[in-house]
Amino acid sequence: MKKYKKDRYISGVITAIFAAAVILPVLTLFVWSFTQRWAWPYIIPGNFSLNAVIDVFEKLKKPGGILISGVVLSLITALLSVIIALMSAKALLFYNFPGRNALLFGSILPFIVPASVFSMGVQLLFINLGLNNTLHGVMIAHLIYSLPYALRLIMDAMSAIGEKYEEQARVLGACGIRAFVDITVPMLLPVSLTAFCMAYIISFSQYFLTLLIGGGRVITFTIIMVPYLTSGNRNFASAYSLVFLGISVIIFMLSKKAAAISNRQLKTQLY
Amino acid sequence: MKNKIIPYLLLIPQFILSGLFIAGLINAIMISLGIMPSLGLNKLTFDYYIKAFLRKDLFDSLTFSFYTALVSALISTVLGVFICYFMINTKRGISWIVELPIITPHVVTALFIISIFSQNGFIARLLFMFNLIKDQQEFPVIVYNSGGIGIILGYIWKEVPFVIYFTASIMSNINEKLGDAAANLGAGAGRIFFEITLPLCKNTIISAFLIIFVFSLGAYELPFLLGATKPKALPVQAYEQYLHPDLRNRPYAMALNGIIIAAAMLSAVFYYFVLKSDIDKKLKNKNLNTCII
Amino acid sequence: MFKKRFFGIFAAAILALSLASCSSTNTNQVSGSGSDTVQDKAQASSGTETGMDTKKDDEALSNKGADSDKDDLKGKNFDEIIKLAKGSKVTFYGWGGDEKLNNWLDKEYIPLMKEKYDIEVVRVPMDIEQILTQLSGELQTGTDGSIDMIWINGENFQSARSNDMLYGPFSDMLPNFKQYIDADSDDIKYDFGYPVEGYEAPYGKAQVVFIADSAKTAQLPKNANELFEFAKENKGKITYPALPDFTGSVFVRSIIYEKCGYEQFQDMKPDKEKVKEAIEPALKYLRDIKPYLWNEGKTYPESSSTLENMFEDGEVLLNVTYGAYSTSVNIEKGKYPNTAVSFQFDKGTIGNTNFLAIAKNSPNKAGAMVAINEMISPEVQAMRFKELRTLPVIDYSKLDKQQKAAFDSVDIGKGNIPQDELLSKRLPEMPAELVPVIEEIWKEEVLNKD
Numbered sequence A: 001m002k003k004y005k006k007d008r009y010i011s012g013v014i015t016a017i018f019a020a021a022v023i024l025p026v027l028t029l030f031v032w033s034f035t036q037r038w039a040w041p042y043i044i045p046g047n048f049s050l051n052a053v054i055d056v057f058e059k060l061k062k063p064g065g066i067l068i069s070g071v072v073l074s075l076i077t078a079l080l081s082v083i084i085a086l087m088s089a090k091a092l093l094f095y096n097f098p099g100r101n102a103l104l105f106g107s108i109l110p111f112i113v114p115a116s117v118f119s120m121g122v123q124l125l126f127i128n129l130g131l132n133n134t135l136h137g138v139m140i141a142h143l144i145y146s147l148p149y150a151l152r153l154i155m156d157a158m159s160a161i162g163e164k165y166e167e168q169a170r171v172l173g174a175c176g177i178r179a180f181v182d183i184t185v186p187m188l189l190p191v192s193l194t195a196f197c198m199a200y201i202i203s204f205s206q207y208f209l210t211l212l213i214g215g216g217r218v219i220t221f222t223i224i225m226v227p228y229l230t231s232g233n234r235n236f237a238s239a240y241s242l243v244f245l246g247i248s249v250i251i252f253m254l255s256k257k258a259a260a261i262s263n264r265q266l267k268t269q270l271y
Numbered sequence B: 001m002k003n004k005i006i007p008y009l010l011l012i013p014q015f016i017l018s019g020l021f022i023a024g025l026i027n028a029i030m031i032s033l034g035i036m037p038s039l040g041l042n043k044l045t046f047d048y049y050i051k052a053f054l055r056k057d058l059f060d061s062l063t064f065s066f067y068t069a070l071v072s073a074l075i076s077t078v079l080g081v082f083i084c085y086f087m088i089n090t091k092r093g094i095s096w097i098v099e100l101p102i103i104t105p106h107v108v109t110a111l112f113i114i115s116i117f118s119q120n121g122f123i124a125r126l127l128f129m130f131n132l133i134k135d136q137q138e139f140p141v142i143v144y145n146s147g148g149i150g151i152i153l154g155y156i157w158k159e160v161p162f163v164i165y166f167t168a169s170i171m172s173n174i175n176e177k178l179g180d181a182a183a184n185l186g187a188g189a190g191r192i193f194f195e196i197t198l199p200l201c202k203n204t205i206i207s208a209f210l211i212i213f214v215f216s217l218g219a220y221e222l223p224f225l226l227g228a229t230k231p232k233a234l235p236v237q238a239y240e241q242y243l244h245p246d247l248r249n250r251p252y253a254m255a256l257n258g259i260i261i262a263a264a265m266l267s268a269v270f271y272y273f274v275l276k277s278d279i280d281k282k283l284k285n286k287n288l289n290t291c292i293i
Numbered sequence C: 001m002f003k004k005r006f007f008g009i010f011a012a013a014i015l016a017l018s019l020a021s022c023s024s025t026n027t028n029q030v031s032g033s034g035s036d037t038v039q040d041k042a043q044a045s046s047g048t049e050t051g052m053d054t055k056k057d058d059e060a061l062s063n064k065g066a067d068s069d070k071d072d073l074k075g076k077n078f079d080e081i082i083k084l085a086k087g088s089k090v091t092f093y094g095w096g097g098d099e100k101l102n103n104w105l106d107k108e109y110i111p112l113m114k115e116k117y118d119i120e121v122v123r124v125p126m127d128i129e130q131i132l133t134q135l136s137g138e139l140q141t142g143t144d145g146s147i148d149m150i151w152i153n154g155e156n157f158q159s160a161r162s163n164d165m166l167y168g169p170f171s172d173m174l175p176n177f178k179q180y181i182d183a184d185s186d187d188i189k190y191d192f193g194y195p196v197e198g199y200e201a202p203y204g205k206a207q208v209v210f211i212a213d214s215a216k217t218a219q220l221p222k223n224a225n226e227l228f229e230f231a232k233e234n235k236g237k238i239t240y241p242a243l244p245d246f247t248g249s250v251f252v253r254s255i256i257y258e259k260c261g262y263e264q265f266q267d268m269k270p271d272k273e274k275v276k277e278a279i280e281p282a283l284k285y286l287r288d289i290k291p292y293l294w295n296e297g298k299t300y301p302e303s304s305s306t307l308e309n310m311f312e313d314g315e316v317l318l319n320v321t322y323g324a325y326s327t328s329v330n331i332e333k334g335k336y337p338n339t340a341v342s343f344q345f346d347k348g349t350i351g352n353t354n355f356l357a358i359a360k361n362s363p364n365k366a367g368a369m370v371a372i373n374e375m376i377s378p379e380v381q382a383m384r385f386k387e388l389r390t391l392p393v394i395d396y397s398k399l400d401k402q403q404k405a406a407f408d409s410v411d412i413g414k415g416n417i418p419q420d421e422l423l424s425k426r427l428p429e430m431p432a433e434l435v436p437v438i439e440e441i442w443k444e445e446v447l448n449k450d
Helices: A002-033 A051-061 A066-094 A100-112 A115-128 A135-161 A164-171 A176-187 A189-204 A208-214 A221-230 A234-270 B006-010 B012-032 B047-054 B058-089 B096-103 B106-117 B122-129 B149-184 B189-218 B221-226 B234-243 B247-284 C002-031 C034-050 C058-070 C078-085 C099-117 C128-141 C154-162 C175-180 C224-233 C246-260 C272-292 C304-313 C326-333 C365-375 C378-387 C401-408 C419-424 C434-447
Strands: A035-037 C089-094 C120-125 C149-152 C200-207 C209-213 C318-321 C340-343 C349-358
Touching: A002 A035, A002 A234, A002 B058, A002 B096, A002 B106, A002 B149, A035 A234, A051 A234, A051 C099, A066 A100, A066 A135, A066 A189, A066 A221, A066 A234, A066 B006, A066 B012, A100 A135, A100 B012, A100 B189, A100 B247, A115 A135, A115 A208, A115 B012, A115 B247, A115 C128, A135 A176, A135 A189, A135 A208, A135 B012, A135 B149, A135 B189, A189 A234, A189 B096, A189 B149, A208 A221, A208 C128, A221 A234, A221 B106, A221 C120, A234 B096, A234 B106, B006 B012, B012 B247, B047 B058, B047 B247, B058 B149, B058 B189, B058 B234, B058 B247, B096 B149, B106 B122, B106 B149, B106 B221, B149 B189, B149 B221, B189 B247, B221 B234, B234 B247, B247 C128, C078 C365, C089 C128, C089 C365, C099 C120, C099 C365, C099 C378, C128 C149, C128 C154, C149 C154, C149 C365, C154 C349, C154 C434, C175 C365, C200 C365, C209 C326, C224 C246, C224 C272, C246 C272, C246 C304, C246 C318, C246 C349, C246 C434, C272 C434, C304 C318, C326 C340, C349 C365, C365 C378, C378 C401
Parallel strands: C089 C120, C089 C149
Antiparallel strands: C149 C349, C200 C349, C209 C318, C209 C340
């Protein structure tokens, strides 16, 4: 028992160090958001200003603004990613069929090809298909890049859970798809939410793809933010980044809440 | 008979997306082979690849990219798995702290690294305040270091949490099911980790490693913002060629990208075999789909 | 066996898909008007002939001028064009990293266009290489264009022109261009030595200045040699952005002008060996100064924005910029200390003009022309001068009293060089095609040599 306590103590320390290493850099964003100039050798910046923060809020205030449309776009993309990943994972894991290997390989390819390269190649195709400059075109392009992450996560979890429960359900008379929807999907809910978040962030941070497929007509938050980041405008870059991080943290939290709730429900169902 | 169709039905969306992706990829490769009808380039040629291979700095760039990607992916994976294990032990689950770096764009990560580790950064200022250095120049060049330390630091900050995030759910699953049982039987934390958790998470860990390795091999942001002027990572070279105002230079940029993709592809083939062997093993132990709708 | 067959089908499907994308491109091109196809073919053949060579093809260019005649805006007077543009939407594509400019466009220019002409201008922040990528894709497939107005200059303009991606000539159709702009001045006629020929209208002027903090630097270097001495005295406190950054590139060109004069480059062909020979004194200078640079010239800041940040932080003593009047703007923002001053070399510094162009496939050329015409009106140019400190492109001598007063009343702010002095020491850019050649030589002869 004593040993167990010691383990937890060590775990606490390591987690704390890790947390500090993550949070301290992010704090500089807060400082820079309000700072115009932070000259050597001062530890605390000299010129404070609200310019950047005011500008960000003005941009966000606009009705039907970039914030909403960009977030909604990514949320839908993430949802579709999870659904498609569930379907694909089911097929790839539990069926042996010709062409499986090719698809398996095809599904991991987007990890390998940087989105900037892909967007240049696919641009003409999208123009030809009439998908450029449209929301659904951008969504499809994002899906291509977010799906592999969702698929990897869900496939790992699904193979861990296995078909055991599903088989039991079948023995009890449920048919394949019902068993899948009623049993496997709820069991996979936690990992599905992880996959959802991952897919969301992949979509939300896409710059090149959104720009080239959206043709500048589909304006997301990232499209507005990145020029400030690359132009070295540190206070504006920081203020925009903070909002970017803020939105994403909220979405991650909400989905975790959802996971917790559904977990509780699942447990009551099973027992 | 019907169940032969089921997997294909389930895979329709995947099939469409993979098809689109591969069509895009083929187009990109065609550009690198000199096919760009919009600019009147219609002749298939390997000239751009030849030009790329004749570059004196190609080899340096390629090794540099491999080196930074490999080192950062290795360190990130080891640290990530290690921290993940301890984090699960605290029984608080994975907190939002892990998510923060994952959602942070690479460009912002570069801003962090510069404002902390550069000769003008926070650490240098602290040292100056305590009179440990007298001038900015005395602070070691960490960020724009020709050994890529800045780049590696940036990737570690981004990717350690990614590894944690990627492996956490499966690891906590295993820990809950088997770890507690083993602990009750008297196994120490170290033994549980090395003999139970690690082998069972092996594939997920390798997945995570390969994803971040391949990603950092191909991404240009961090090497561009945190790297030295020479050696330059290959994606940065490709990016510079892409920025070249003459559009007829695009095939050359794409050829450089083609080399990166080929390098990554080799890694992916390896990845693919890992994945496949894993699934095959599982399939062997199962009676395949006997249920009828 | 079954597996193999399916893989075959899979591969075939993909091939078909990608082929479809290629072939539909072709049909689109063919289905265009007759003259267009001929044009494309002419361009295609010239393209394959030159291959990877970046040489411009003058014959092809003169060819291309002809096909815009068919456009129905030609011959219309400007009132008709304004009427045509009423209630329409104009997309304005350009770099979006300057928050001050973005705000001015969003809060002043766009409302003005709405109020005055009932035109909705949509600002699209995009880097020029992406804009040209998108435009070339649209032109290839022959689909409806999405880009109307483009902020462009220099090598990008040359590239867009030599690939026939722009609409024109249009600038001589704009009343404000005819009335207020000196169409014969080199600043307007040439863009990095490349003839404008009415395919773009001026937007603003830029000129290189150096910036230092007068509180730290008493004696400002007046030429390249003094800069060298300055670097020696302040070891590690000076640097310039790594080429091909555009500011780093113009810094190197400035040194070349100092060491080798500027005249000989105005009609030099982009022959690498020849250029190398001509700029050797400058290369030697750049090699010799390396030990005194930041980090001993082993590494350079990757972009001008990084150099600017380093100057703000006090990590280096000098900044170089194309934004001739950015010093006062940055002092007012609080980024630079009050004591920051800009200065030039005695022999002068390089200046250029940035322009507005119209995409060849723009769906709203009339609207774009009205928008550009408004941009070069004396009122808007004075507003830009006052609020953004952008050097105006209009000819002061062509203004009436009231208009002159609007410019005269502008306080250029702290740390800037008066306009007449600045412009009197303005040197022309090199021909655009020399720029990438010099960038390549710099890499080989300066960066990679110790």
